[in-house]
Amino acid sequence: MPQRSEGVGQARRRRGARAVSEVRRGLILEAAREAFAELGLAGTSLREIARRAGYTPGALYSYFASKEEIYGALLGESLERLNACVVAAVANEAPPLERLYGTARAFYDFYREHPRELDLGFYLFNGVRPMGLTPALNDRLNRRLHDALRPIEHALVAAGRSPAEAVRDTTSLFAQMVGLLILHHTGRIRIFDQQAESLLATYLDTLASRVSGVR
Secondary structure (H helix, E strand, O other), X not given: OHXXXXXXXXXXXXXXXXXXXXXXXXXXXXXXXXXXXXXXXXXXXXXXXXXXXOOOHHHHOOOOOOHHHHHHHHHHHHXXXXXXXXXXXXXXXOOHHHHHXXXXXXXXXXXXXXXXXXXHHOOHHHOOOOOOOOHHHHHHHHHHHHHHHHHHHHHHHHOOOOHHHHHHHHHHHHHHHHHHHHHHHHOHHHHHOOOHHHHHHHHHHHHHHHHHHHO
16 A cells, blocks of 8 residues: 555646746746847847746756747647647538638638747748758648648638649748738838738638639
């Protein structure tokens, strides 16, 4: 019996240590998010992240090897949230064009409602270049971004487009959404006295009409 009690106690301590570790990791990530938003990746040091998180710089190395790794972790978590929103937007059994509208709107709305996620997702802290990310990490993150767009591709194929046409249409829609998001968040859309959501709706209607004409 004493051995069993000791084992239970050790398991509890391990769970407690993991919980503390996750809390500390979360504090580091939140501090880094704020620093990157204010200073950019190039202008942010591990020392600055540690200061904001309330830790010594050395303590950060228990969790991350570099600020680029922290940035990658933030972006990875952001892309997971994006994918979850897109997947939850429309039922798989919904009609193809309903899936097209629903998944495209979910993608757009995620970044419209969370502009700091847009900054992360498109490297806007560094002039839209993936500075500091290793090729392997950059490739992995790009795949997760593409995963969030695949439901659009699948809806287009289900609506009658060939796989190659679906990829081309998805790429064009992606470019349209990113452009509108940047215009919306920077306020530059006001130059043209237009609304980003209205322009996206028009683009989707045009795409849907073109797709319907193929069937």
